[in-house]
Amino acid sequence: xxxxxxxxxxxxxxxxxxxxxxxxxxxxxxxxxxxxxxxxxxxxxxxxxxxxxxxxxxxxxxxxxxxxxxxxxxxxxxxxxxxxxxxxxxxxxxxxxxxxxxxxxxxxxxxxxxxxxxxxxxxxxxxxxxxxxxxxxxxxxxxxxxxxxxxxxxxxxxxxxxxxxxxxxxxxxxxxxxxxxxxxxxxxxxxxxxxxxxxxxxxxxxxxxxxxxxxxxxxxxxxxxxxxxxxxxxxxxxxxxxxxxxxxxxxxxxxxxxxxxxxxxxxxxxxxxxxxxxxxxxxxxxxxxxxxxxxxxxxxxxxxxxxxxxxxxxxxxxxxxxxxxxxxxxxxxxxxxxxxxxxxxxxxxxxxxxxxxxxxxxxxxxxxxxxxxxxxxxxxxxxxxxxxxxxxxxxxxxxxxxxxxxxxxxxxxxxxxxxxxxxxxxxxxxxxxxxxxxxxxxxxxxxxxxxxxxxxxxxxxxxxxxxxxxxxxxxxxxxxxxxxxxxxxxxxxxxxxxxxxxxxxxxxxxxxxxxxxxxxxxxxxxxxxxxxxxxxxxxxxxxxxxxxxxxxxxxxxxxx
Amino acid sequence: xxxxxxxxxxxxxxxxxxxxxxxxxxxxxxxxxxxxxxxxxxxxxxxxxxxxxxxxxxxxxxxxxxxxxxxxxxxxxxxxxxxxxxxxxxxxxxxxxxxxxxxxxxxxxxxxxxxxxxxxxxxxxxxxxxxxxxxxxxxxxxxxxxxxxxxxxxxxxxxxxxxxxxxxxxxxxxxxxxxxxxxxxxxxxxxxxxxxxxxxxxxxxxxxxxxxxxxxxxxxxxxxxxxxxxxxxxxxxxxxxxxxxxxxxxxxxxxxxxxxxxxxxxxxxxxxxxxxxxxxxxxxxxxxxxxxxxxxxxxxxxxxxxxxxxxxxxxxxxxxxxxxx
Numbered sequence: 077x078x079x080x081x082x083x084x085x086x087x088x089x090x091x092x093x094x095x096x097x098x099x100x101x102x103x104x105x106x107x108x109x110x111x112x113x114x115x116x117x118x119x120x121x122x123x124x125x126x127x128x129x130x131x132x133x134x135x136x137x138x139x140x141x142x143x144x145x146x147x148x149x150x151x152x153x154x155x156x157x158x159x160x161x162x163x164x165x166x167x168x169x170x171x172x173x174x175x176x177x178x179x180x181x182x183x184x185x186x187x188x189x190x191x192x193x194x195x196x197x198x199x200x201x202x203x204x205x206x207x208x209x210x211x212x213x214x215x216x217x218x219x220x221x222x223x224x225x226x227x228x229x230x231x232x233x234x235x236x237x238x239x240x241x242x243x244x245x246x247x248x249x250x251x252x253x254x255x256x257x258x259x260x261x262x263x264x265x266x267x268x269x270x271x272x273x274x275x276x277x278x279x280x281x282x283x284x285x286x287x288x289x290x291x292x293x294x295x296x297x298x299x300x301x302x303x304x305x306x307x308x309x310x311x312x313x314x315x316x317x318x319x320x321x322x323x324x325x326x327x328x329x330x331x332x333x334x335x336x337x338x339x340x341x342x343x344x345x346x347x348x349x350x351x352x353x354x355x356x357x358x359x360x361x362x363x364x365x366x367x368x369x370x371x372x373x374x375x376x377x378x379x380x381x382x383x384x385x386x387x388x389x390x391x392x393x394x395x396x397x398x399x400x401x402x403x404x405x406x407x408x409x410x411x412x413x414x415x416x417x418x419x420x421x422x423x424x425x426x427x428x429x430x431x432x433x434x435x436x437x438x439x440x441x442x443x444x445x446x447x448x449x450x451x452x453x454x455x456x457x458x459x460x461x462x463x464x465x466x467x468x469x470x471x472x473x474x475x476x477x478x479x480x481x482x483x484x485x486x487x488x489x490x491x492x493x494x495x496x497x498x499x500x501x502x503x504x505x506x507x508x509x510x511x512x513x514x515x516x517x518x519x520x521x522x523x524x525x526x527x528x529x530x531x532x533x534x535x536x537x538x539x540x541x542x543x544x545x546x547x548x549x550x551x552x553x554x555x556x557x558x559x560x561x562x563x564x565x566x567x568x569x570x571x572x573x574x575x576x577x578x579x580x581x582x583x584x585x586x587x588x589x590x591x592x593x594x595x596x597x598x599x600x601x602x603x604x605x606x607x608x609x610x611x612x613x614x615x616x617x618x619x620x621x622x623x624x625x626x627x628x629x630x631x632x633x634x635x636x
Numbered sequence: 637x638x639x640x641x642x643x644x645x646x647x648x649x650x651x652x653x654x655x656x657x658x659x660x661x662x663x664x665x666x667x668x669x670x671x672x673x674x675x676x677x678x679x680x681x682x683x684x685x686x687x688x689x690x691x692x693x694x695x696x697x698x699x700x701x702x703x704x705x706x707x708x709x710x711x712x713x714x715x716x717x718x719x720x721x722x723x724x725x726x727x728x729x730x731x732x733x734x735x736x737x738x739x740x741x742x743x744x745x746x747x748x749x750x751x752x753x754x755x756x757x758x759x760x761x762x763x764x765x766x767x768x769x770x771x772x773x774x775x776x777x778x779x780x781x782x783x784x785x786x787x788x789x790x791x792x793x794x795x796x797x798x799x800x801x802x803x804x805x806x807x808x809x810x811x812x813x814x815x816x817x818x819x820x821x822x823x824x825x826x827x828x829x830x831x832x833x834x835x836x837x838x839x840x841x842x843x844x845x846x847x848x849x850x851x852x853x854x855x856x857x858x859x860x861x862x863x864x865x866x867x868x869x870x871x872x873x874x875x876x877x878x879x880x881x882x883x884x885x886x887x888x889x890x891x892x893x894x895x896x897x898x899x900x901x902x903x904x905x906x907x908x909x910x911x912x913x914x915x916x917x918x919x920x921x922x923x924x925x926x927x928x929x930x931x932x933x934x935x936x937x938x939x940x941x942x943x944x945x946x947x948x949x950x951x952x953x954x955x956x957x958x959x960x961x
Contacts, residue, residue: 155919293805299916301717382685443689447719466718466728467908471806488805493903493912496784497799500792506799 109618110626113551114634115146118543119160119171122151129172129541132247132574136543139564142605143612144624162203166548173244177252177271177538177589178314180423182331184593185415187585188234189215192243206243206547220412222347227414228593235584235595241555244542245562248571248579249587251534253517255502255510255524258531260289265483266531269329271538271589275511277318278329281458281482290485294511295492295501299467303453305425305432306377306384306445312512316470316489321425321455324352324371325417331590333417337366337426337456338405347412352405352421359477360428361453361460368399373429375407375420377436382444390420428454458482467491499523502530517578536589540582550633551626556615564608567601643945647938652704654934658927659703662918663696669716669921690716690923703927712928717920722928726910730932732802733909735816736901737894739825740832745887748837752844752883753876757867759849775838783831783904790827797827800906828905832898836890840883847879854878881951888944892937 120133137147190201218230267278328334358366378384453461459472495515524530567581616627712722809815899911917925
């Protein structure tokens with residue numbers, strides 16, 4: 077924790093001591109209190125970038141005002157916000173933030189470990205800097221136990237500790253809304269995956285056209301950044317990547333990993349050796365066969381430094397990979413890892429050795445696989461890469477040689493920046509699958525009602541929206557203070573007013589979209605201003621003349 | 637010849653100055669390019685690797701020297717974000733921007749010049765009373781609103797034109813020329829170009845009108861009338877030609893401001909153009925892409941100014957003689 081002591085702060089404090097000395101005779105009549113709490117800044121994305129979040133921030137600032145705090149909302153462009161929150165970790169007080177849902181987040185490990193483990197506090201995901209010894213142990217342990225029941229108990233405990241300490245004030249799990257033209261596609265072939273909605277791998281490989289339109293045309297509200305088996309830099313990148321490059325396992329519609337390019341996945345008893353049998357007859361898009369050498373290459377290449385930094389942590393536990401025959405791959409892990417299937421086997425892309433080995437060998441000094449831009453993209457997945465036109469579209473075509481050949485001929489992702497235009501395009505047929513809708517869900521539902529040809533599907537996100545407290549800075553280092561602030565926020569009101577009802581209230585980092593892992597005991601957190609004030613009073617805080625003061629004897633370290 | 641040489645030297649100096657300002661401007665802005673990579677930035681080593689990869693570990697002077705020497709050789713560096721050469725990315729979208737800008741400017745200026753001349757001729761009549769407010773209103777309407785109205789009427793209401801993008805999804809063309817001259821491309825171009833044209837027509841219209849009013853007071857016009865020339869001849873051959881000069885200047889300058897300033901139209905119609913590229917690059921602190929794209933725009937602008945000067949020579953004998961004497 078940094079304590080900023082500036083000249084004015086010292087002057088102020090000296091004056092306060094002088095005053096306290098002078099008035100010491102009278103002090104007995106008033107309740108003893110510490111310094112007034114400084115003005116607090118609540119950071120948020122801008123209204124244009126995330127209207128719901130900004131609205132919530134405004135409401136929360138008002139609510140906290142009722143506790144005697146002087147809160148101002150400061151909206152920043154995304155990159156500037158990241159710059160403060162992520163790279164200057166001791167400079168801010170509170171911020172609105174979000175975690176988004178991704179297929180590999182169907183396993184609670186990523187959030188449970190990364191968000192709050194003390195090892196990620198300096199530069200990793202634990203940007204709030206909240207650390208707790210018991211939590212660390214639970215987070216580590218849940219990786220090591222293989223038995224699901226035992227692991228569930230640990231994941232539940234992790235959620236309880238977070239609930240007790242309120243490092244975040246969780247707000248909502250937003251509802252995602254999707255739509256598609258049910259006169260173009262057979263409704264029954266669309267797959268809904270909890271936490272991800274209908275925009276998932278299984279939908280794209282199963283969805284069946286009814287008539288002549290055999291292209292699935294979906295939208296993205298962001299530009300694609302890269303198409304590379306070793307590098308993903310945005311959401312739209314990952315949707316395309318997982319279709320082009322196959323994986324040993326895939327997250328199934330139930331959120332659990334299922335064998336995919338591996339025909340079978342077998343573990344030894346203590347969970348340190350996994351034997352994978354490669355499926356027969358798989359081919360790369362250039363006609364070469366997929367071999368066990370390719371598999372070994374795909375998992376060992378990222379182990380080296382400066383090849384694929386974002387994938388390196390997921391393969392660093394693999395101590396050896398052997399190929400007893402041309403169908404079998406045996407991986408040995410340094411220690412058991414309950415999330416290995418989800419976080420490694422279902423996450424790493426299988427890359428062709430005959431293409432990537434020469435590329436990696438010829439990397440220039442300081443370059444990694446991330447900076448490689450291929451002329452074409454060769455994977456072994458159900459879709460082949462056709463082309464990518466900057467700021468316009470990515471076109472993939474069905475891989476007829478794949479054992480799970482898609483029913484559609486092409487999958488086209490259009491970059492559509494204007495949400496309202498997107499709605500119109502969906503109705504006119506310029507687009508037939510709304511996969512990335514950022515507008516008001518009610519508008520989409522109304523448009524579908526008016527149109528009659530559109531099916532709208534809602535689903536709760538694995539990701540969540542929250543207000544983060546910087547535990548590095550007083551008074552946010554005090555669990556009671558955080559708890560009081562969190563308790564003051566009426567989640568139901570936030571859900572309705574800011575998210576227009578398209579969200580579920582949240583109080584855990586494991587979403588209700590993952591019913592097996594979500595700890596129901598943390599639901600329905602009791603909120604209310606009176607309760608919040610009670611918590612503050614109990615912890616020694618006091619509200620004097622409408623202004624919140626620290627407990628007796630505590631000084632404001634960040635006075636301005 | 638000497639004139640051309642001094643102009644070229646002048647252009648080069650301007651480019652150098654703009655390049656220098658761009659270089660420092662983006663680096664002094666708050667924010668770091670790393671912020672765009674948060675999702676994968678989990679360790680200090682990775683952050684350091686990125687900084688090295690971007691060349692941000694070198695001193696500012698060294699970075700500046702590298703940027704300048706590479707730029708001289710036509711290499712504007714590699715985008716942090718796309719990991720591809722800046723020139724390649726910009727060239728991919730520049731044709732779309734130039735076509736959108738030029739087509740809307742030409743429509744706007746032909747219409748504006750003709751309508752301006754016409755309104756000047758009918759000064760004081762009811763036509764002027766109706767025409768000027770209409771021109772002013774459309775000029776003042778926000779672009780995005782205008783764009784949405786166009787979309788609502790022509791794309792969603794009447795279904796005449798597509799609503800977004802530059803081509804139908806998945807359309808395939810033999811080459812870039814075939815694409816640009818395809819009916820598909822032109823129908824996608826129609827709405828954004830028309831929106832931009834409506835937004836742009838006000839300036840040439842008003843400029844032309846006021847110039848015409850001035851020119852019509854000149855003695856040579858009275859002389860023309862005395863000679864018994866037809867209204868048409870006077871209006872087009874004598875008055876309009878003289879009134880056109882400032883409009884031509886505005887046209888050339890308009891190209892520059894329109895090329896960089898199409899962001900709104902490009903966003904409303906999801907048109908793949910350089911404006912969107914710039915906004916994204918600046919927001920992500922993608923220094924090479926941002927400064928490269930701006931530099932290329934500057935280059936286009938300077939060339940356009942040069943062309944405007946030449947046009948002046950062609951349109952106005954006085955400039956021609958002044959330069960040669």
